[in-house]
Amino acid sequence: MKLLYKLILVLVGGVCMNTYAQMPHDAIYMNKNSICIAATYANSQWSEYWENNLKRENFNIGTHTTQSVMPMIAYGITKKLNVLAGLPYVSTKTSAGNLMGQKGLQDLSVWVKYNMVQTDNGLSLHGVLGGSVPVSNYVKDFLPMSIGIGAKTATARLVAHYKHKSGFYITAHGSYIFRSNITVDRDAYQADDRVYNTNEVRIPNATDVAARAGYYKKGIQAELFIDKNTCVGGDYIRRNDMPFPTNNMKATGVGFYGKFQPKNIGFNVMARKVIDGQNMGQSTTFSVGFLYQINFKTKSAVTSKN
Amino acid sequence: MKKIHLSLIFLTVFSLVVSSCNKDLEEPLREAYIPAKLDEKGGTWKTYILANANEVAVAEPKAVNSTEYQDEIKKLKNTVATITPENKKAVSYWGAGAVYRWNEIARELAARYNLPPASNAEGKYPVPDAANPLADPKFPFANPPYTARALAYLSVAQYDALVAAWNYKYKYNRKAPSKNDASVSALLPVSDLPSYPSEDAVVAAASYTILVAMFPGEVPLLDAKLAEAKNARIWGGMNVDSDISAGDALGKAVAAKVMNRAKADGMGAANNQALTTGMIANAKSMGLKSEWLSQEIPARPPMLPNYGAVQPWNFDKATMIAMRPGPPPSLDSDEFKKALDELKEIDKKQTREQARIANYWSDGAGSYTPPGHWHREAANLCFQNKFSELATARTLALLGTAEMDAGIACWDVKTYYYYPRPQQFGVKTSVGLPNFQSYTSGHSTFSGAAAAVLGSIFPSEAERLKERANEASMSRVYGLIHYSFDCQVGLAHGKKIGEYAIARGKADGSGL
Numbered sequence: 001m002k003l004l005y006k007l008i009l010v011l012v013g014g015v016c017m018n019t020y021a022q023m024p025h026d027a028i029y030m031n032k033n034s035i036c037i038a039a040t041y042a043n044s045q046w047s048e049y050w051e052n053n054l055k056r057e058n059f060n061i062g063t064h065t066t067q068s069v070m071p072m073i074a075y076g077i078t079k080k081l082n083v084l085a086g087l088p089y090v091s092t093k094t095s096a097g098n099l100m101g102q103k104g105l106q107d108l109s110v111w112v113k114y115n116m117v118q119t120d121n122g123l124s125l126h127g128v129l130g131g132s133v134p135v136s137n138y139v140k141d142f143l144p145m146s147i148g149i150g151a152k153t154a155t156a157r158l159v160a161h162y163k164h165k166s167g168f169y170i171t172a173h174g175s176y177i178f179r180s181n182i183t184v185d186r187d188a189y190q191a192d193d194r195v196y197n198t199n200e201v202r203i204p205n206a207t208d209v210a211a212r213a214g215y216y217k218k219g220i221q222a223e224l225f226i227d228k229n230t231c232v233g234g235d236y237i238r239r240n241d242m243p244f245p246t247n248n249m250k251a252t253g254v255g256f257y258g259k260f261q262p263k264n265i266g267f268n269v270m271a272r273k274v275i276d277g278q279n280m281g282q283s284t285t286f287s288v289g290f291l292y293q294i295n296f297k298t299k300s301a302v303t304s305k306n
Numbered sequence: 307m308k309k310i311h312l313s314l315i316f317l318t319v320f321s322l323v324v325s326s327c328n329k330d331l332e333e334p335l336r337e338a339y340i341p342a343k344l345d346e347k348g349g350t351w352k353t354y355i356l357a358n359a360n361e362v363a364v365a366e367p368k369a370v371n372s373t374e375y376q377d378e379i380k381k382l383k384n385t386v387a388t389i390t391p392e393n394k395k396a397v398s399y400w401g402a403g404a405v406y407r408w409n410e411i412a413r414e415l416a417a418r419y420n421l422p423p424a425s426n427a428e429g430k431y432p433v434p435d436a437a438n439p440l441a442d443p444k445f446p447f448a449n450p451p452y453t454a455r456a457l458a459y460l461s462v463a464q465y466d467a468l469v470a471a472w473n474y475k476y477k478y479n480r481k482a483p484s485k486n487d488a489s490v491s492a493l494l495p496v497s498d499l500p501s502y503p504s505e506d507a508v509v510a511a512a513s514y515t516i517l518v519a520m521f522p523g524e525v526p527l528l529d530a531k532l533a534e535a536k537n538a539r540i541w542g543g544m545n546v547d548s549d550i551s552a553g554d555a556l557g558k559a560v561a562a563k564v565m566n567r568a569k570a571d572g573m574g575a576a577n578n579q580a581l582t583t584g585m586i587a588n589a590k591s592m593g594l595k596s597e598w599l600s601q602e603i604p605a606r607p608p609m610l611p612n613y614g615a616v617q618p619w620n621f622d623k624a625t626m627i628a629m630r631p632g633p634p635p636s637l638d639s640d641e642f643k644k645a646l647d648e649l650k651e652i653d654k655k656q657t658r659e660q661a662r663i664a665n666y667w668s669d670g671a672g673s674y675t676p677p678g679h680w681h682r683e684a685a686n687l688c689f690q691n692k693f694s695e696l697a698t699a700r701t702l703a704l705l706g707t708a709e710m711d712a713g714i715a716c717w718d719v720k721t722y723y724y725y726p727r728p729q730q731f732g733v734k735t736s737v738g739l740p741n742f743q744s745y746t747s748g749h750s751t752f753s754g755a756a757a758a759v760l761g762s763i764f765p766s767e768a769e770r771l772k773e774r775a776n777e778a779s780m781s782r783v784y785g786l787i788h789y790s791f792d793c794q795v796g797l798a799h800g801k802k803i804g805e806y807a808i809a810r811g812k813a814d815g816s817g818l
Contacts, residue, residue, distance in 0.1 A: 059425075059603035098601060100653070100734035100786070139661055142736060156317070181329055185665035188682070190672045195414045197682070198333050239442055240424035241672050242738075 024084060024111040024128050025173045025210060027161035030076035033296045038072045038268075040289035046274075046281030049144075052236040053278055062096030064144055064281060068106070080115040087135065090147035099145050106148045107132040111155075122163045128175075130155035141184045141201070143243040144281065150245075151179040151203045167217030177206040182245060191246040192235045201245055204234035214257070219266065221259040227272075228252045237279050251277040259291075266291040338401030338494040341694035345816070348696045349473025352814040353466045354619070354703065355564050359473035362559040364552055367478055367502045370486045378546035379487050386491060386543040394493065396534050397542035401494045402689070404509035404535065405464050405698040409685050411531060412460050412513070413674040415521045419448035421671055422606070422741070429604040433577065439523030446521070450669075450748055451576070451613045454677040454706075454713040456520040458619065459568050460513060461681075461706035465699040467512040467560035468505060471553065472696055475500035483546055493542040503552035504545040505695045510535035511557025512564075519565055571617040576610040582721075585611065589724035595637045597724045598743040609742045614718030619707035620806035626715050629802050631795045634725050634745040645789035649733045652786055661736055664785035667749065667778045668737040676749050676778065677709040680756035683771075687764050700816060701763050708755045708807035712800050716751040719799070720744075728786060737785035746796035747788045750779035754800020755807070762808045763818065775800075 030036060047063040048055055070088035077083060091103035109132035117125035132153045140150035157175035180203065187199045207230050214223025234248030255272030270287045274280075349359045356362070368374040389397075400407055423431045423443030434445035446452050480502035484492040499505070514532040518525055536554065539545040545553075586597045600606045618626060635641035652660060669676045684705045688698040725745035729735065740748070757775035761768030779797045782788035811818070 096603065098729045098734050098739055100656070100736045137658055139665060139736075142665070145736075181331070185662045186668065186673075187666065188674070188679075190417045193418065195410075195417045195674065196331060196333065197410075198331055200331050202329050202331055238421060238672070239444070241421050244672075 024113060024130055025157065025159055026171060026212075027115075027124055027126055027159060027163070027169070028216070029079055029082050029113070029115060030074060030293070031295065032076050032078050034076045034293060035296075036074040036291060036293040038074075038289050038291045040068075040070045040072065040268075040287050042066075042068045042070070042270075042285060042287035044283045044285040046283040049281040050237075050278045051239070051241075054239075055282070058097075060097035061094045061099070061144070064092070064094050066090060066092050066147075066283075080118075082113045084111040084113070085109065092145050092147060094145075099142075102139065102142065102145045102147050104138045104147055105136045106138070107134045107153075109153075113159075122165070124161045124163075126159040126161065128155070128157040128159060128173075130157070139185065140182050141186075141189070141245055143245070149203060150182045153180070154178045163216070167215045169212075169214060169216055169223075171212040171223075172210065174209045175207060177208065179203040179205055184245075189244070191244060203245055204231040204248060206231045212257075219260060219262040221257070221268075223257050224255070225257060225272075226252070226254045234279075243279060247279040249278065249280040251280055251283075255285075261291055261293070264293045264295070266293070336402030336406065336689060338398070338403075339692050340495045340497045341499075341697075342692040343694060343697070344497060344499050345472065345694045345696050346476060348469060348694075348816075349476055351469050351472075351696075351700070351816050352810075353469050354462045354707070355567055356466045356470060356560060359470045361563075362470055362556055364470075364474040364503055364556050367480050367548055367552065370480060375486075375546070375548075378548060379483055379490060382483055382540065382543060382546050383487075383490055385540055386493070389541045393538075393541040396538045397493050400506065400535055400538040401542070403695060403698060404506040404513075405461075405468075405695050405702065406685050406689055407535070408460065408464065408509055408513035408517075409457070409681055409702060412457055412517060412520075413678040413681060415517065415524055416448040416453040416456065416678050417672060417674045419444060419446055419521060419523075420453065420673060420675060422447060422449075425604050425606075431604075431606050436522060439521075444523060448521075448675070449609055450675040450677060450752070451610050451713045451717060453675040454709045454752070455568075455571075455573060455616070456516070457677055457681050457702075458706035458710035459520070459564055460516045461699060461702035462619075463512040463516045463557075463561040463564040464509050465696075465703035466564060467508045467557045468696045468699045470556055470560055471503050471505055471508040474503055474552075474556075475505075478502055480549070482544065484543060490543050492544055494544060496544070499694070501545055502549045503556050504536075504539055504549040505553065506539050506545070507536050507550040507553025508557040508560075509695060509699070511554040512561040513557075515558050515561035515565065516568075519568065567617075572612075572615050576613040576616055578612040579607045582608065582611050585721045586724050589722070592633060592723075593636060594724060596726055596730070598726045599730060600741055601727065601729045601739055602741055606741045608721075609740070610717065611721050611742075614714055614721055616710075616714050618711045618714050620711050620803075620810055625806075626711075626718060629799070630715070630719055630722065631746060631799050634723055634789075634791060634795075637726070641791070642789070645791055646728060646731055646733075648790060649728050649783070649786050652784060653733050656736060656784065656786075660784035663777055663781045664737050667781035668785065669749070670738045670740070676752040677706075677713070677756075679778075680705060680709060680752065680760070683756070683774075684760055687760065687767060691764065697816075697818065700811070700814070700818070701760075704763070704807045704811045705756060705759050707810075708759045708804050709752055711806065712751045712755040712803045713748070715799065715803055716746055716748050716796065717742075719746050720748075725792075728789060733786050735786045737781075737787065739787050744788060745792050746799060747779065747782050747792040748796070749782050750775075750788075750793045750796030751800040751803070753778040754797040755804035756800075758801045758804030759807045759811075762804075762811065 044066045068088040068090045072086035074084040087108045090106045093101040111130040113128045155177045159173040161171045163169040210227035212225040230250045231248045251274045253272045259268040268289045272285045274282045434443045439445040482501040484490040720743040727744045753775035757771040779793040
């Protein structure tokens with residue numbers, strides 16, 4: 001059910017970001033003054049979820065589907081410092097029951113990626129800072145139908161990368177995601193096994209870690225990954241209750257990412273399945289993205305060509 | 307070097323962003339006050355269950371110059387001198403008011419237990435078992451009818467016990483410890499209200515007795531609350547032990563009598579599902595084309611179909627049936643079509659403001675329900691107006707009985723007409739669909755009654771309360787689970803129900 005949140009992590013936190021020509025969790029940079037624009041469609045579905053730790057189905061939801069379209073842009077400030085931004089339009093629906101689907105523009109996210117250390121033997125270290133803010137006043141606590149939970153986020157991430165001359169690489173990252181409190185439409189709610197008499201809701205912070213192994217050379221990239229998104233604290237979905245933004249949502253996913261971008265135009269695909277979780281749906285996500293890179297002729301680009 | 311600088315800048319920016327956010331939640335602070343009026347004649351106010359304020363005897367206390375009392379004062383001073391910061395916090399928490407806090411605790415328990423049972427492997431919904439309250443499904447399922455009733459008995463027990471307490475307070479006239487001995491340092495403001503028996507202990511014991519019966523899985527929590535509520539009066543230098551023990555005994559004895567009514571009010575038969583066949587047949591005999599059907603999968607039996615037969619407080623059965631609203635529009639009428647079209651329109655393009663109103667008043671699963679919402683409003687109004695414990699309990703008893711009456715009368719209407727929900731005609735919902743008949747709206751009936759009762763007690767708030775009730779009523783249309791006629795008729799019905807509580811309040815001798 002917490003689908004939602006997973007969505008957010010998926011869209012903002014890392015997994016779904018797979019759609020950039022480069023991503024906030026990889027070691028790929030664009031040249032100075034290059035711009036890449038991309039558009040990604042993602043479809044995420046679940047028919048079972050973890051109510052706290054209890055894996056269950058829900059006949060009054062059937063299959064829950066979240067779809068998103070996310071335009072994105074990445075820009076090379078220098079070859080070692082890139083900035084990325086994305087803004088998804090999200091919609092939700094269920095195949096059974098009578099919960100009204102929700103749709104709208106979700107959260108604008110911006111990332112800055114910096115190549116901190118680069119050694120000659122292929123090892124590198126990257127620092128990534130990200131932030132996101134909701135751009136529309138969507139309903140945040142109508143889970144699992146809400147398109148997001150509405151928190152502003154700030155993410156600090158460290159990416160370690162090793163690439164062999166052959167093109168094979170491994171990457172690992174860890175992040176801490178600070179999430180702000182939110183306000184909801186009601187002025188009292190149940191969380192942490194008590195009633196809060198306020199409209200302000202404390203959202204737990206989160207972490208995400210991932211490991212990736214793949215091949216990247218001459219515009220072709222293929223990788224397998226495993227990732228884990230975990231809230232730092234939070235409460236749990238009570239027996240037969242609806243989810244709530246305060247829930248301690250956790251998901252471990254495995255997936256494949258592939259990109260083909262021989263020249264300016266390219267595309268990418270991603271598939272990810274949640275294999276373990278808590279307080280959220282066991283989703284399977286597919287995405288496909290269209291990429292277009294614009295290389296401005298700059299002194300450095302010309303120099304590097306020569 | 308430059309790289310390290312940039313990394314440092316990154317980290318600094320992140321730390322600034324993170325540290326600028328405070329994640330503590332602000333909830334209203336409630337500081338103790340001296341009541342605007344002490345309600346000295348409170349011992350003569352009309353009770354609900356007690357025949358009179360002397361029905362439960364309270365022994366005369368020892369004189370203030372007796373050795374026994376002086377020893378109690380000495381012990382009290384020792385205790386106050388050695389309390390911990392935790393004790394102080396408890397004193398301040400309970401200083402908001404005994405009725406205020408116990409009502410809040412009851413709402414919290416209602417929210418905790420307001421979860422519908424899950425279906426089992428056979429596609430059935432197990433019925434919660436009072437003898438095994440913490441098993442799955444937990445007992446009770448504190449839905450709106452259940453919560454309305456629990457809060458009514460809680461408030462009635464508090465009120466009757468306080469009327470009795472007021473009687474003995476002014477009969478024996480023992481002053482507060484700090485008024486008898488200036489060297490007792492009280493942590494809270496001290497009024498001229500006589501302190502024997504302790505009103506806080508009376509309310510604590512009465513509330514405990516009711517809540518243990520209503521939420522039998524919460525005995526450990528309630529034991530702790532009861533002990534803390536009583537101890538806080540000692541820690542704060544407000545009462546001596548004999549004030550507390552006399553109050554405790556009185557509260558328990560009165561609440562036990564109130565529970566006798568609860569045990570015989572018909573709630574035990576409220577979930578009699580065998581009656582629904584007859585109810586449907588009756589509705590069809592009056593011309594209903596298609597009856598309410600559970601929209602859940604698997605179909606869930608309707609919530610407490612015989613709750614309409616529970617004994618009301620402020621009127622009798624015949625009166626209830628005499629004021630039962632007329633039938634809803636026929637399902638093939640233009641009026642029905644118009645109401646359904648209104649919902650279909652909202653289904654297509656619900657505005658954010660409509661969603662906000664629907665969410666604000668949703669009070670669905672996991673909440674303290676609409677009666678809880680109105681009890682919160684009432685408790686806050688009593689607090690803001692510096693009501694005495696007794697006047698607060700009276701307000702909540704008038705409201706609580708009106709809310710339970712509203713629930714009973716509304717359920718009678720629902721099962722009498724057995725009218726289908728809009729979801730049976732293809733409409734979705736943004737708040738979740740309650741599993742019982744559509745006509746009339748429970749939210750509207752509860753809110754109409756509550757706004758009427760509270761508006762009569764707080765005339766300067768009457769207009770605002772009426773607007774809130776209207777909004778609560780309309781919220782069910784915006785949330786797409788009621789036709790507008792469900793809501794309009796329910797609101798007017800609720801107002802009529804509230805009038806009976808108002809009439810009782812006018813005649814209870816309080817002059818309020």
